[in-house]
Amino acid sequence: MAVSAFQLWRAGGLLRRNFLTHSSSWKIPPRVLKSSQPEALLSVTNNALCFAPLQTFTDEDIMMQKAVKKFAQEQIAPLVSTMDENSKMEKSVIQGLFQQGMMGIEVEAKYGGTEASFLCSVLVIEELAKVDASVALLCDIQNTVINKLFRKHGTEEQKATYLPKLVTEKLGSFCLSEAGAGSDSFALKTRADKSGNYYVINGSKMWISNAEHAELFLVFANVDPPSGYRGITCFLVDRDTEGFQIGRRENKMGIRASSTCQLTFENVKVPETSVLGKIGHGYKYAIGSLNEGRIGIAAQMLGLAQGCFDYTIPYIKERMQFGKRIFDFQGLQHQVAHVATQLEAARLLTYNAARLVEAGRPFIKEASMAKYYASEVAGLTTSKCIEWMGGVGYTKDYPVEKFFRDAKIGEQTFYVLLFYLPLWVFGLLCLSILYYWYLGKSILISTECLLTFLCGWISSFFLSEK
Numbered sequence: 470m471a472v473s474a475f476q477l478w479r480a481g482g483l484l485r486r487n488f489l490t491h492s493s494s495w496k497i498p499p500r501v502l503k504s505s506q507p508e509a510l511l512s513v514t515n516n517a518l519c520f521a522p523l524q525t526f527t528d529e530d531i532m533m534q535k536a537v538k539k540f541a542q543e544q545i546a547p548l549v550s551t552m553d554e555n556s557k558m559e560k561s562v563i564q565g566l567f568q569q570g571m572m573g574i575e576v577e578a579k580y581g582g583t584e585a586s587f588l589c590s591v592l593v594i595e596e597l598a599k600v601d602a603s604v605a606l607l608c609d610i611q612n613t614v615i616n617k618l619f620r621k622h623g624t625e626e627q628k629a630t631y632l633p634k635l636v637t638e639k640l641g642s643f644c645l646s647e648a649g650a651g652s653d654s655f656a657l658k659t660r661a662d663k664s665g666n667y668y669v670i671n672g673s674k675m676w677i678s679n680a681e682h683a684e685l686f687l688v689f690a691n692v693d694p695p696s697g698y699r700g701i702t703c704f705l706v707d708r709d710t711e712g713f714q715i716g717r718r719e720n721k722m723g724i725r726a727s728s729t730c731q732l733t734f735e736n737v738k739v740p741e742t743s744v745l746g747k748i749g750h751g752y753k754y755a756i757g758s759l760n761e762g763r764i765g766i767a768a769q770m771l772g773l774a775q776g777c778f779d780y781t782i783p784y785i786k787e788r789m790q791f792g793k794r795i796f797d798f799q800g801l802q803h804q805v806a807h808v809a810t811q812l813e814a815a816r817l818l819t820y821n822a823a824r825l826v827e828a829g830r831p832f833i834k835e836a837s838m839a840k841y842y843a844s845e846v847a848g849l850t851t852s853k854c855i856e857w858m859g860g861v862g863y864t865k866d867y868p869v870e871k872f873f874r875d876a877k878i879g880e881q882t883f884y885v886l887l888f889y890l891p892l893w894v895f896g897l898l899c900l901s902i903l904y905y906w907y908l909g910k911s912i913l914i915s916t917e918c919l920l921t922f923l924c925g926w927i928s929s930f931f932l933s934e935k
Contacts (some may be wrong), residue, residue: 523820530592533585537593540569541600549601552726553871556718562604563640563682571597572611573636576620580632587613587761591768591823598772599779602875603726605772607640609765610679614758615641618687618703622746622754627705631685642683644706644732645755646676655698655752659734661690667738668692670704674732680715681728684708688734689751701751705743712737723874760833761826767819767839770847770876774812777872781854781862788859801857808850815843847876 526534544565552559566572574590576582583589590612598605619632635641650656659672670690680686686706693700706713716731746754782805785795795801818839825832851873855862862869 523817523824526592530589533589534592534596536569537571537596538599540565541597541604545597545600545604549726549868549871550865552601552603556720556725558603558607558682558726558728560682563607566604566608567637570636571608572640573616573632574612576616576632576636580628581636582616582632587764587826588820588823591764591819594765594768595772595775595819598769599776601726602769602773602872603724605769606724606727607679609762609769610643611635611641613762613765614643615685615687617761618745618754618758621757622703622750626742627745631705635685639684640679640682641685641687642677642679643758644674644677644686644688646674648673648675655701655755657689657691657701659688659690660694661692661702661704663692664738666741668704668741668744670706670734670737670739672734674734676719677730677732678727680730680732681718686713686732687745688732689755690734692748696749698752699749701755702748703745703751703754704739705745706734706737706739710737710739722877723871724878725874760836763836763840764819764822764826764832767815767822767836767843770840770843771812771815771819773872773875774815774843774847774850777851777854777869777876778808778812780868780872781857785857795857804853804857808846808853811846812850815839815846818842844876851876 545562548559548562552562570583571593573580573582574585574593575587576584578584590609594605594609594612597608616632616635619628619635623631631639645657647657647659649658657672659670659674661668661670668690670688672690674688677686684707686708688704688706689701690704691700692702708715712735714733714735716733719729719731721729782796785801785805788795796805818835822832822835822839825835851869854869855873858867858869861867864870
C-alpha cells in the first residue's frame, strides 16, 4: 500500500526536539513549544528565549517540502500546460492532493487530518505554486479558509460530519464576493429570510473559486439587511440543494485551471443546523479567514515567482550571445541580484506572518504586508524573466509566460491593502504617544493590547460608515 507524503511527515513529527531547561520560575509559553520553529531555546546564561532564523526548519518540515516537490514535479507538472489550455483542473490532480494528505494539513487527527502547523500549510502552498499556481490556490482555499472556518466556528456535530470528508474527498468553496461586493465585501446583497426552522436564500455570487468541483459551499448572506454587515451569516449549502445553480466559468487571463464561476440562489432552503457559527457573526468569520488567507496568497505569489525564477536562470546560463552567456553580461547580473533580493525579502515577510499566527500574536499588518509585497515581487519577477529569455519567453513553448499571466491576479487588489496599511502605521504612531504618556504615570500597559484595541476601533469606525 502506498504511503502518502504526509504519513511520512507525521511519523517523523513524533520525534520532537528537546528544549533546554533552566531552574527558573520563568517558563516558555506552551504555544512556543507547539510552533514549528525548530530551535527555540532557553539560554542558560541570560535566561533569554532565542529563536533561529525564519528559514530554519525541522527535519520533518524539510522532508515534507521534498515530498510535496516530488509530487508536484511528477504528478502535476506534466499536466500544467493542458490544464491551462483547457481551463480545467484534472480530477487526478485533485484526487492526488487528497491522497497525499494535503487537503487537511491543520485538521486534527481524529477527523483524519495531518494535524500539522499553519506554517506547514504555507510551505505546501509555496511548493505547489512553483509548478502551478492554480493547484496551489485550490489547496490554499481548502486549508486556510474552508477547514479553518469549520475548526474555529463549527459545532462538534458539524465538524464530525464535514471535516472527515473535506480531508479525504470533498472540496469546499468560499462564497462571499458579488457583482457589487468585491473588495468591498460587506456590501453583499444576497439575503437569507427566516421561514420556520429554515432559511431561504436568494441572490447571486461572482468570482467563486473551486465552484466547478466543490461539493460544499460556505455562503455568506444577510439575515437582517437593515442592520448592514451585522446581519451577515455563514450558511452551509450542498451542491445538489434545490434552487442552487452553478453558472458559467469565467474565461480568465491566468490561474485558468482553477474554476471561477457565478452562483445563483433561487429560494434555496437550508435548515437552521446549516448555520456555521452564530447568526450575524459571518462578517467576523469572513474577516478572520481572509486575514489568514492573505498569508496563503503571499505564499502562492512567492512560490509562483520562485518557480519562474528557477526556470529562467538555467536558460540564461546556457544561452549564448555575442560569444558569451547572457548571464555573463553585468547589466543582467545586476537585475538578477535585484530580483533575488526581493524574492528573499518576500519570503521572510511571508514566513514571519505565518509564525506570528502560530504564536497567537497579532498578525494582520504583517499578513497584509506579505501579500502586498509578494504580489508585487511576483509581477516584477515574471516580467523580468520574460525579458531575460527574450522571444522564447513570450511563447507558450516555455512556462514563463504562464507564470506572468498567473501573477496578475495577485497584483490586482494590492492597492486595497495600501489603503489599510497606513491605518496600521497611524495606529502605531498613536500607540507610541499613548504608551509613553501612560508610562509617565507609572502605569504598565500591554503594547499589543493597545494596538489591538486601536486598530479594532479604526476598523469598526470604517465598517460603521457603510
